[in-house]
Amino acid sequence: MSTDAEHCTGQDHASRISGGTAAEIADSVRGLVERGALVPGHPLPSVRALAEQLGINRNTAVAAYRTLARSGVVVSQGRAGTRVAQHPRVPQEGFAAAGSLRDLGTGNPDPTLIPDLRPALAAAVGRPVLYGEPVIDRDLESWARDWIAPDAPGPVDGMGLTLTSGAVDAVERLLAQALLRDDAVALEDPCFLASIHLSRLGGYRAVPVPVDAEGMTVDGLRRALDQGVRAVVSTPRAQNPTGASLTAERAAQLREVLADHPYVLVIQDDYYSYLSRRPFHSIIGPEHRRWALIRSVSKFAGPDMCLAVTASDPETAARLAMRLSPGTTWVSHLLQRLTHAVMTDAGALALIERAGAHYAERNAAFAERLSAHGLPARAGDGLSLWVGVPAPARGVAERLMRRGWLARTGDEFRLGPTDEPSHHLRLTVHDLDEQAAETLAADLAAAAREAR
Template sequence: MSDVLSAIEERLEQPTAKGLATAVSRTIHDGDLAPGAKLPPIREVARQLALSPTTVSAGWALLARAGTIRTEGRRGTTVIDSSRAGPGRYRRVLEHQAPLSLDLSTGVPDATLLPGLTRALAAVRTAGTPGSYLDEPVLPELHRVLLDEWPTREARLTVVDGAMEALDLVSRTCLRLGDRVVVEHPCFPPLLDLLEAVGVEVVGVPLDEGGPEPTAFAAALTASPRAVYLQPRAQNPTGVTMTRARARELAGLVEGTDTLVVEDDSADATSTSAPLSLGAWLPDQTVHVRSFSKSHGPDLRLAAMSGPPEVMGAVLARRQLGQGWSSRLLQRILLSLLTDERSVAEVAAARDEYARRRQAVVNALATRGVAVGGSEGLNIWVPVHDEAAALVRLASQGIGVSPGAPFAVLPEEQGHVRVTVGLVRDGHDALAEAIATAARTQAWGVRAR
């Protein structure tokens, strides 16, 4: 440890948080601090470098936001190996060792159920030119349409490049190294990857059929979390949609705290449920994100978000340093899809078809003794006896599904797999038979019973 601190001290030109972060970065670049190495405790760094613990903590926060280090609570702070590109949990969800004839691990919508773009593209003549690079980032017409269906009124609303960008912007502007954050268990792996990169401590709350379990949620709030991340509809991976009564109950628990509620409504128009937000009760504490990827096309890369003025101000200021705004060309296409009667009907038909496909597989599994929870969405969360064995069994039949472990926040006695049944147009009974058999498989090379 003393050698590491000496190497950092040699490169420390300014006794500030930025100066410390720069010195650590140069030490890593020069090879004197290796990826995977543990950094000394904050107080030890402060003592040897004659800095205050506050300065060191702020320097660590800068490094964490830059993706240079990762905090692991009591296990310390580790230098990240930047050569291992890509998110860890998310990669594990999508990686396969062999070719598949039916890949149901992706979580993507069925391309044949997306609304056609012919009419929307026919109305586009040029990419357009803003009056200024500081113009409002949302088309006024699109803003009005979005606000008409937004679950909270008088919201400050903007459009960004997808739900994950929205979550990234909120996380990197509102969270700091060591903050506690409450998430659902199981949770969407890219969000967990993102929170890990920011350097926060994640606290999991289990779900029941109404949403996050209230007693566990209340207990998590006693740790004074900075934020709570929720998926109000068609939660990924479980398909659980929060009831309005549960949303009101959770809002009552959050009220009076400094905790920010961040909602990722990725289901949007593929959901059979009405829009829901804790912002109906907590407008000054709720960030609401709605993605159009599942309903209108992942390659549109668009999502809308709203939140408290101070949060949205910070988000927009940070975004101005990067891309500035989401393509108004794509915004015009989305506006057409949201207002054209035929496009609206196509999205509604897709919603009903996804519901039919999911229910067909769930019913077929139930007849085989496999109970699946949740009520909607493109995915089902299937309990299995042995997760690894189930994955191998299905892969041997050319069927790819996602392992449950990357979604886990809390320890579980039983394994799961996520299956994107929204991609399955027919053959639901045969698929259910394969899944049910895999769910009973006990180990590699052992027959299902």
């Protein structure tokens, strides 16, 4: 909360806004923000006050504020006025600054279950690739089509295939080619941290769609579509953070809802694919006009293997290619060849299959431990476990820290503010040995009792 002195200083700087047109006023405010004269959270003059201050028509002031809002410089709060936008930090995946604590929030795969890339390096080295050549290596394209085409909703002949630097890169580019700032996008709630970050950076209006044990809910999607969302991002398997996977029945119900909105872009991020213990069920019907299915290799070939395959309808594929053209026009062919060598090696594929089974078994075993300690838990799909606790999760996490554990609370994965605290923790436990797993289960049960 700003102090009275800060408020007065902000108003003093706001009095320096100048200009006679909407564009000039918007440029003036942006300049004050960039120089730090107006800081995040500071109020701006009301439309009436700004018009009187500059001697302009009120409609000009409205147009200036609208331009600033669209560019993310300010936020309108209705009767509460207009303020300089604040950009809160979004938690990131990966290791936290845990110090002496055991970090349970990494979401990382087991490095011992990632294929050794050294044997594949020789196969990846070939003649240099020059400008103007096909952006997808021929061998990788053939493999990628065989991998993704059986689950694409439309005919293979009409399917576009695009490579990006990972699944998050694909989602960002797909949203950017389909949405403008302030457009609404339906996101799962709780949500993958990167999706929250992308929606904020893009200036999109995130509409939460609740997730239950069967995935995105039907009523939630229907409400989001009624609010005019122009895109939907769904995780068909191993939803992060909950581990939920779509059932055949739920997917069919969601397809029925989407049938009335064929031009809404539907993005399915099947990031866990090879590792998943669940069947793939699509929410995209055969008649849907705007769609994309993304599969990444990072979870099983290693996080540094930044490559994802996106199948999409022809128009979306063309727009996605245009989004790639101003910068890096292709994913490195060395990386493409390396991926192809790994994903066509029998030994590597056997290790990936073993990894998927290992994550599922370790999560299920830990859920059983928690249940034995009086905390009923159920393992979903994915690298981590979504654990319900009988008290606000932040209080439980604080007590876990005193016992040497660092955990992520469900509050971090929420799309917007809410008065109700989360009662979930997301834990990465597949790398714990038997003794550590038992200690954590006992500590978590004790922390939950204390917090309650």
